Amino acid sequence: MTELKYTSADSLRVGSVAPSLTLLDAAGAPAVLSELWAAGPLLLTFLRHFG
Amino acid sequence: MGRHQAEIEAAGLRVVAVGIGEPKHAQHFCPTLAPHATCISLPEPLAHHAYGLRVASLSNLVNVQTLKHGWRAMREGHMQTRATGDERQLGGTFVVSRSGIVEFAQVSAIAGDHADIPTVLAAHRAWEAHNL
Numbered sequence: 001m002t003e004l005k006y007t008s009a010d011s012l013r014v015g016s017v018a019p020s021l022t023l024l025d026a027a028g029a030p031a032v033l034s035e036l037w038a039a040g041p042l043l044l045t046f047l048r049h050f051g
Numbered sequence: 052m053g054r055h056q057a058e059i060e061a062a063g064l065r066v067v068a069v070g071i072g073e074p075k076h077a078q079h080f081c082p083t084l085a086p087h088a089t090c091i092s093l094p095e096p097l098a099h100h101a102y103g104l105r106v107a108s109l110s111n112l113v114n115v116q117t118l119k120h121g122w123r124a125m126r127e128g129h130m131q132t133r134a135t136g137d138e139r140q141l142g143g144t145f146v147v148s149r150s151g152i153v154e155f156a157q158v159s160a161i162a163g164d165h166a167d168i169p170t171v172l173a174a175h176r177a178w179e180a181h182n183l
Contacts, residue, residue: 011103011143011158014174018147019101023069023091026077031091036067037147041154043064043171045052045088046099046142048162050072050080 018044055168056087062172064146065089071096071140096140104158105141116161123163146175154178 012018020034036042052059052066059066068085070077070092081090096104144166146155155174157166 011105012145012153012156014153014156016153016156018145018151018153019098020151021098021101023093023098024074024077026074026081026090026092028074031089033067033147034151036065036089037149037151039065039149041064041149041175042145042147043059043066044145044147045066045068045085045166046102046104046144047068047070047084048140048142048159049138050070050076050084050092 052085052165052168053087055172058172059087059168062175064172064175067091069098071099071137096137099140099142102143102145104143105160106137107139107141107162114161116163119163144171146171146178148178148182 018033018037020032022030022032025031033042033044056066066085066088068081068088068090070080070090071094072092073094074092077090077092081088141159141162141164143156143158145153145157148154155166155171155178157171159165
């Protein structure tokens with residue numbers, strides 16, 4: 001799995017390994033993407049912003 | 052996306068919405084922006100950058116198509132208020148398999164350019180048919 005890497009990337013293509021990042025859930029706890037998709041496939045939608 | 056929630060769940064997909072902001076922003080906005088999703092965030096668009104999402108130019112933010120998108124969102128009840136993060140950051144949608152492989156990728160070219168959910172689900176079904 002790709003380690004935490006906060007750098008700009010070319011757009012991911014089908015078949016690429018998705019970067020596993022650690023973000024925060026709504027309660028402020030760490031949320032690791034690879035742990036989320038290990039439980040089942042994700043539809044990962046990136047919002048432009050909150051608001 | 053909300054109107055396709057039953058189909059998304061039937062396809063075995065969990066929706067995770069990645070926002071730019073603090074957890075308190077996710078708590079406040081996700082019940083309306085992404086009511087069926089697990090919301091996660093960072094204060095900076097670092098995850099957006101890691102997934103190769105674009106930063107818009109002015110013409111990507113304000114043009115006839117984005118105005119249509121804004122009108123459609125308003126008709127669906129979404130009223131934009133003060134936003135967190137960088138207004139120029141664009142979004143995108145990915146389906147990621149249980150093993151961490153990208154099954155579907157959509158990178159927004161302009162503001163309000165969302166993935167077509169039936170297309171997303173068809174891609175997921177095709178992926179599963181070939182990889183299970």
